[in-house]
Amino acid sequence: MSQDFPVTVFHNPACGTSRNVLAMVEAAGYQPDVVEYLQVGWTADQLRDLFAEAGLTPRDALREKEAATTVPALLDPATPDDLILEAMLAHPVLVNRPIVRTPRGAAMCRPSEKVFDLLDRRPDRFVKEDGEVVELG
Numbered sequence: 001m002s003q004d005f006p007v008t009v010f011h012n013p014a015c016g017t018s019r020n021v022l023a024m025v026e027a028a029g030y031q032p033d034v035v036e037y038l039q040v041g042w043t044a045d046q047l048r049d050l051f052a053e054a055g056l057t058p059r060d061a062l063r064e065k066e067a068a069t070t071v072p073a074l075l076d077p078a079t080p081d082d083l084i085l086e087a088m089l090a091h092p093v094l095v096n097r098p099i100v101r102t103p104r105g106a107a108m109c110r111p112s113e114k115v116f117d118l119l120d121r122r123p124d125r126f127v128k129e130d131g132e133v134v135e136l137g
Contacts, residue, residue: 058081
């Protein structure tokens, strides 16, 4: 990780968007700190801080596709954020990904190109794993 501009990617290697974001960060010349949150889990303070920095609520960050099969009650609009956060701690897969944090802030990087807003340099061009070309220069 670069000390002058640290980049942290909260990453799920099984997710194509997350893999693209990690590759975009590396193509921009960074060696990010990669946190595989499905393995290490989350803490309540960590999620609260990330969500606050990214301007998200737990509901905003909820991966609805996973919630539908893991904890369907979370999809009810009346479910309070505290219960969603508790479920995310018990089931880290419920947090949508990838989330990236840099000195410019934090964001849910969906679509993956959103990561470039958090970096102070970027490649001129990037090719996603599906072959889509992203022109940046």
